Each structure stands twice: as C-alpha cells, then as structure tokens.
Amino acid sequence: LARWGIDPDLAYPYSDEQQSFYQISGTQIIEDDGKTFSPLVTFTAEDIAALGVEGEPQEGKISYRDALKQGVITVPRSESDNHGHIAYEAFRTAPEKNPLASESGKMELYCRRLEEQTSRAGWGVVSPVPEYVDDQKFGYKATFANYEAREKGPYPFQLFNPHYPRTAHAHFDNVLELREAFKRPLFISLEDAESLGIETGDTVLVENDYGRVVRQACVTNRIMPGVVGLPHGGWFEMDEQGNDLGGSGATLCGSVTGGTGVSGYNTQICSVTKVDGSPEDWERPVAMPECQKDEEE
Structure with a gap:
C-alpha cells in the first residue's frame, strides 16, 4: 500500500x-x-x-x-420449529399476488432477455433455453483434427480444473504440509495413461499454445478418457525452460470470451507427454513472488 x-x-x-x-x-x-x-x-x-x-x-x-x-454451538431442531425455509414460498402459495422479478413474473425456462442481452454484448449468442454448446473454441470438439472421423488433433485432451483440498482458490499453496498431503497431480484415465506409457507418479508435461505445466500423474478410472484434470489453485513458478512447476491452471488458459464477455477459463485443451522426473512441490523451496522480496529483505 x-x-x-x-x-x-x-x-x-x-x-x-x-x-x-x-x-x-x-x-x-x-x-x-x-x-x-x-x-x-x-x-x-x-x-x-x-x-x-x-x-x-x-x-x-x-x-x-x-x-x-x-468451537461450536448446537441449536436443537424439531419438525415444528421455525427455523426452516421454503424458497419462493410466497410465490408458490400465491403466484399472481407475488410475481418474481422475471419478465413474465414466473419461473422461466425460456428467457428472451438472456438471448437479447448476449446478442447486444457482441460476444456471441446464448440460447434462451438451456442447451449444450458444442462449438466452443477450446471445447471437446477442438481436441479433434477431424471430429466426424474421430481423428485426434495435436491437443487431444480436454482439461478442467477441479477444486482441491490443498488450497482455497490460490490461498495456502505455500504451506508445505498441505503440499505434501495433497500432491496436486494431473488426473488422467487408465486407458489414456496406458496408451501413453504413463504410470502414477510419473512426471508429465501438460502443454498447449499458451503454456507448459509440469505435474506428477495420478492414473485413475474416475475420469473419462479424453479428459484430464489439473487441480485448481497452483502458484505459478516458471523454470529456466519456461515450464510452470507450480501447476497453475491459468498458464494454459487462452484469451477466449463468449456470451456477455465471460472468460472461458475452464475450457482448455492440451497434450500430455511423459518427461524426466522433477522434484515434487513440497520437496522444493517455496518460490516467493518478486514483489514481496524487498519487504522480506
């Protein structure tokens, strides 16, 4: 300050x-x-x-x-107490007398206003009814060079960033005990790992046009083939080769917007390659951001 x-x-x-x-x-x-x-x-x-x-x-x-x-206080509960809550109770009881803030005053499945506002913003058009959008720039189809023939492209994996016990967003990623307890691996399916010769604990390079991230693999049958998961919240830490050793999902994000201008931060595609090992997070000194070094010194 x-x-x-x-x-x-x-x-x-x-x-x-x-x-x-x-x-x-x-x-x-x-x-x-x-x-x-x-x-x-x-x-x-x-x-x-x-x-x-x-x-x-x-x-x-x-x-x-x-x-x-x-550390806690317990509030006794019973079926007849007054602590319950019914969402939109007044509307549900008398919808004509208690209209909602929507254009029709009702719960809307078809939202004309949403379509008009997104069109006016100029970033694209959002459907007035919920539907899956399959033409995202970095969506599932983008992992294919030829989608109809199911031929994979140079970045065959769709990547997402699940929340993870190690951090609260990016907070606490400098805590060595949390780094050791929760490794922040790259989750990859058993089928994909076998095709790439990857086993749990192997060091992998996750790469796309925007950056490169180094992680240790966690092979699991709890994720679909063609999808990999890089846990959310890593601190960016670049090595001399330009690789992010901290596992930041932002390293792999492109400048993509849609709808009313929302960034497409959770639609990433990438390749995964087995590489020579590197120390895990908790085995390395915690990197201090440059802007904080003068204060500590």
Missing part, C-alpha cells in the same frame, strides 16, 4: 484483535420465533479488557470463553 501512496493505517485502521472482536461480537443467532436475531456470544467487561479492544459488554447464548473452548 505504501508503494501506491496509500496510508496502511487508513486501509487497515483496526488491529487483528479488534477485527476479531468485531467479527465475533457481531455474530447473531436466530431466535425460536424464526424471525428475530440476537447476539450469539456473551462478552463481559473483563473479556473486553483482557483482549485489549474497544467494545461494549453484551449478553449472548454462549460465553466468549466457552465459545473458544467448544
């Missing part, structure tokens, strides 16, 4: 302790009537003084100390 000419104290005016207090003291729980809310955690004047924060005492359902000790 200082490099941008912004005073950090203005952007973050509260200490970590004060922010935690605001978050916990502001947490509410619904009452038995299913309509009103009240504070969840009790804070005494002594609790506030011990934390060294500013705030007012309040009465809740559980004391601050018990909340820290238990």
Whole structure:
C-alpha cells in the first residue's frame, strides 16, 4: 500500500484483535420465533479488557470463553420449529399476488432477455433455453483434427480444473504440509495413461499454445478418457525452460470470451507427454513472488 501512496493505517485502521472482536461480537443467532436475531456470544467487561479492544459488554447464548473452548454451538431442531425455509414460498402459495422479478413474473425456462442481452454484448449468442454448446473454441470438439472421423488433433485432451483440498482458490499453496498431503497431480484415465506409457507418479508435461505445466500423474478410472484434470489453485513458478512447476491452471488458459464477455477459463485443451522426473512441490523451496522480496529483505 505504501508503494501506491496509500496510508496502511487508513486501509487497515483496526488491529487483528479488534477485527476479531468485531467479527465475533457481531455474530447473531436466530431466535425460536424464526424471525428475530440476537447476539450469539456473551462478552463481559473483563473479556473486553483482557483482549485489549474497544467494545461494549453484551449478553449472548454462549460465553466468549466457552465459545473458544467448544468451537461450536448446537441449536436443537424439531419438525415444528421455525427455523426452516421454503424458497419462493410466497410465490408458490400465491403466484399472481407475488410475481418474481422475471419478465413474465414466473419461473422461466425460456428467457428472451438472456438471448437479447448476449446478442447486444457482441460476444456471441446464448440460447434462451438451456442447451449444450458444442462449438466452443477450446471445447471437446477442438481436441479433434477431424471430429466426424474421430481423428485426434495435436491437443487431444480436454482439461478442467477441479477444486482441491490443498488450497482455497490460490490461498495456502505455500504451506508445505498441505503440499505434501495433497500432491496436486494431473488426473488422467487408465486407458489414456496406458496408451501413453504413463504410470502414477510419473512426471508429465501438460502443454498447449499458451503454456507448459509440469505435474506428477495420478492414473485413475474416475475420469473419462479424453479428459484430464489439473487441480485448481497452483502458484505459478516458471523454470529456466519456461515450464510452470507450480501447476497453475491459468498458464494454459487462452484469451477466449463468449456470451456477455465471460472468460472461458475452464475450457482448455492440451497434450500430455511423459518427461524426466522433477522434484515434487513440497520437496522444493517455496518460490516467493518478486514483489514481496524487498519487504522480506
């Protein structure tokens, strides 16, 4: 922030302790009537003084100390309680009196507005009814040189980025324990792996026109032939040969837009090749982004 000419104290005016207090003291729980809310955690004047924060005492359902000790609070439930929720209940009960925000006031399977808005945006046309789009630039058909003859092209695999326990999006990918526990491999089907001479643990190069990623393979029968999965959230880390050793899905993404301008980040095609081994993530020092090095030094 200082490099941008912004005073950090203005952007973050509260200490970590004060922010935690605001978050916990502001947490509410619904009452038995299913309509009103009240504070969840009790804070005494002594609790506030011990934390060294500013705030007012309040009465809740559980004391601050018990909340820290238990970590959870259980709300008893029964079939007759008022904690249930029925989506669109008013509309379902009396649709004429409680219309929805759609053009017709009803739940629409055919959406004229969607087709008109996407056409106006100029990126293409989206069907007014849900349907599979098979002519994506980097969709399944693009993995074929001749789709009708089922002849595969130079990038025979469709690649997607499943979420993965190792990270929350890209957060925590520098945690060595998580790197060791969850390897972030490239998932590939048994059929495709056998045809390429690949076994679990082999190092593979995942490549297309936009970049190259190095991963260790995980051979599985839980993924379809012709499809590979590169778990989401890797930190980009380029080696001297221009390979991304961090496994970032963005390395393989092209500049593709469609519909109302949404990026086609989850439609990638690639080739997979077995290569000489390289250290796994947790066996290498965590690469620090260049923009952070001056601060650490």
